[in-house]
Amino acid sequence: MHRLAKLDLAYVWHPFTQMRDWLQREPIVITSGRGARLRDVHGREYLDANASIWTNLHGHRHPNINAAIRRQLGSLAHSSALGFANEPASLLAEQLVRVANPRRAAPRSAAAPAVAQTVLRNPRLPKVFFSDDGSTALEVAIKQAYEFARRTGHSRRPRFLSLAGAYHGDTVGAVSVGHIDLFHKTYGSLLFKSDAVMAPFCYRCPFNRARPERADAREYRRCHWECVAKVEQRFDAQRRRDNPYAAMIVEPRMQGSAGMVPQPDGWLRQVAAIVRGHGAQLIADEVMTGLGRTNDPASGLLFACHHEGVQPDFLALAKGLTGGYLPMAATLTTQAVFDAFLGDYAEFKTFFHGHSFTGNQLGAAAALANLELLRGATSVKTRRRLAAALRASLASLWDLPNVGDIRQVGLVVGVELVRDWRTRAPFDLRDRVGIRVCEAMARRGVLTRPIGNVIVLMPPYCTTPAQAEQIVAVLRAGIVETLGGAG
Ligand SMILES: Cc1ncc(COP(=O)(O)O)c(C=O)c1O
Numbered sequence: 495m496h497r498l499a500k501l502d503l504a505y506v507w508h509p510f511t512q513m514r515d516w517l518q519r520e521p522i523v524i525t526s527g528r529g530a531r532l533r534d535v536h537g538r539e540y541l542d543a544n545a546s547i548w549t550n551l552h553g554h555r556h557p558n559i560n561a562a563i564r565r566q567l568g569s570l571a572h573s574s575a576l577g578f579a580n581e582p583a584s585l586l587a588e589q590l591v592r593v594a595n596p597r598r599a600a601p602r603s604a605a606a607p608a609v610a611q612t613v614l615r616n617p618r619l620p621k622v623f624f625s626d627d628g629s630t631a632l633e634v635a636i637k638q639a640y641e642f643a644r645r646t647g648h649s650r651r652p653r654f655l656s657l658a659g660a661y662h663g664d665t666v667g668a669v670s671v672g673h674i675d676l677f678h679k680t681y682g683s684l685l686f687k688s689d690a691v692m693a694p695f696c697y698r699c700p701f702n703r704a705r706p707e708r709a710d711a712r713e714y715r716r717c718h719w720e721c722v723a724k725v726e727q728r729f730d731a732q733r734r735r736d737n738p739y740a741a742m743i744v745e746p747r748m749q750g751s752a753g754m755v756p757q758p759d760g761w762l763r764q765v766a767a768i769v770r771g772h773g774a775q776l777i778a779d780e781v782m783t784g785l786g787r788t789n790d791p792a793s794g795l796l797f798a799c800h801h802e803g804v805q806p807d808f809l810a811l812a813k814g815l816t817g818g819y820l821p822m823a824a825t826l827t828t829q830a831v832f833d834a835f836l837g838d839y840a841e842f843k844t845f846f847h848g849h850s851f852t853g854n855q856l857g858a859a860a861a862l863a864n865l866e867l868l869r870g871a872t873s874v875k876t877r878r879r880l881a882a883a884l885r886a887s888l889a890s891l892w893d894l895p896n897v898g899d900i901r902q903v904g905l906v907v908g909v910e911l912v913r914d915w916r917t918r919a920p921f922d923l924r925d926r927v928g929i930r931v932c933e934a935m936a937r938r939g940v941l942t943r944p945i946g947n948v949i950v951l952m953p954p955y956c957t958t959p960a961q962a963e964q965i966v967a968v969l970r971a972g973i974v975e976t977l978g979g980a981g
Contacts, residue, residue, distance in 0.1 A: 754908020
C-alpha cells in the first residue's frame with residue numbers, strides 16, 4: 495500500500511463516509527490533475543465525472559485560474575474583511591452583481607420567459623456577503639431573512655419552508671432547513687423548526703398518473719400541478735396561524751443531494767409567484783445549480799432561477815464560484831434586506847456574522863478568473879457541446895432494465911437505478927447498489943459518487959464529447975457488472 499494511503503487510513507476521518515468500509519481497502523490517493531482528468535499516486539488516470547464533488551468548472555490546473563492565483567500571491571494571500579476592504583473582493587462583488595442581474599435574459603418562450611429588464615444602476619440583488627462554503631452561504635441567507643422578517647414586522651417568530659428531500663449544507667442552520675432523514679434526523683433536537691413541502695419529483699410523484707416510460711418522467715407526466723397547489727396550501731395554512739413564512743428556500747431547476755430531482759418547466763415560476771404573493775422572501779440555493787451548470791449556454795445566463803425568469807431575494811453561491819479551486823461563497827441580496835440592518839451604531843442593528851476568511855483575496859482572484867472564463871466564447875461552445883454529447887450518450891442506457899429514470903438538466907445528470915423500470919421498485923439502500931456501481935466505474939477509470947441509488951454525472955465543462963461518451967460507456971459497464979445486462 496502506498497505510504498500516503500497508509501497515512502490517510504491511520505489519521506483521516508472522511509466526510510459522509512462509513513469509515514469501517516473505508517478502512518477495508520487502499521484509498522485512491524489523488525496527486526494531480528489536468529482538464530477533466532485526475533491522476534493517483536500509482537499513476538492511474540481517471541475522468542473526474544462529478545467535478546470533484548460538483549465544484550470544478552473549467553477543468554483542473556486551468557492556466558488562467560492558476561495564473562490569477564499566482565498573480566494574487568505576488569501581492570497578498572489574505573487580509574481581513576473585518577475592518578478592511580481589498581481589491582479582488584471589491585472587483586468580484588461588482589462582477590457578481592453584474593451576472594446576477596442580467597440586462598438581457600433567456601430568449602422569450604412559454605417555458606422560459608425573459609427576466610424583467612434590469613438596469614445595472616438599479617439591480618435587484620445589489621449586495622454581496624462573502625463567506626466560505628455552501629453551508630455558510632445558506633446560513634447567511636437564513637439569518638438575514640430571519641431578521642428581515644422580524645424587523646419589517648412580517649413575522650414575529652420567522653419560520654422557513656423548504657422542499658422535501660432538501661439538502662442545503664451541514665451547519666446547524668442549513669441542516670434545519672434540510673429534510674433528508676438519514677442526514678438530519680439525528681440532530682433534530684439541535685435544530686430550529688422548519689417545514690417541508692412536496693418537491694416536484696415527477697418520477698416518484700404520487701399524483702403522476704402516467705405509467706413509466708423509457709424517457710425522463712417530466713416529459714410524460716400526467717398531473718394537475720398538485721405539487722404547486724401543495725406549496726400554496728402550506729403558505730395559506732401558515733398565514734392562518736398568524737405567522738406567515740419568512741422565506742422559502744429552493745434549489746432552482748434541480749435538487750441535487752435529494753437525488754438529482756429536476757423540476758418541470760414552469761414549477762419555479764409558479765412557486766415564486768406564491769412566495770411573493772405571501773410577502774415572503776425567496777432564497778435560491780444555487781450552490782450546485784449556478785454558474786452555468788444548468789443553463790442553456792446560448793442564453794448567456796449563469797443561474798438556474800433566471801432560466802424561468804425568476805429573480806430571488808437571496809442568491810447563495812459556492813462550489814464553482816472559484817472554478818472549484820478554493821473555498822469561497824457569496825450570498826447576494828436586495829437593497830431592502832441590506833437597509834434593514836442599517837442604523838445608528840448604538841441601535842446594534844449590525845449583521846453580527848462573519849468568518850475569518852470572508853472575502854479572501856486568493857479565492858476572489860480565482861473567482862474573477864472563473865467568471866471571465868464563463869463569459870468567454872470557448873466556455874459557451876464547450877458547455878453546449880458537452881450537454882449535447884451527454885444527452886446523446888445517455889439515451890443508450892434506456893435498454894438496461896435497472897435504469898428507471900435519466901434526469902439531465904444542462905450539465906447535471908442523475909441516473910436512477912431501480913429493481914425493475916416497469917414498477918419503479920427501488921433498491922434497499924443497504925444493498926449499496928449506487929456505491930457498488932461507482933466502485934465498478936472507478937476500476938474502469940471514471941470517478942463519481944452516488945446519491946443512494948442515483949448515479950451522478952457532473953463533469954467539468956472542459957470534458958470533451960469523446961470523454962463524455964467514455965463516462966457513459968463506463969457507467970453502463972458498471973451497471974451491467976453490478977446488476978446484470980440489458981433486458
Ligand atoms: C445545494 C447545496 N447547498 C449547499 C451545500 C453545502 O455546500 P458545502 O458542502 O460547500 O458546505 C451543498 C453541498 O453539496 C449543496 O449541494
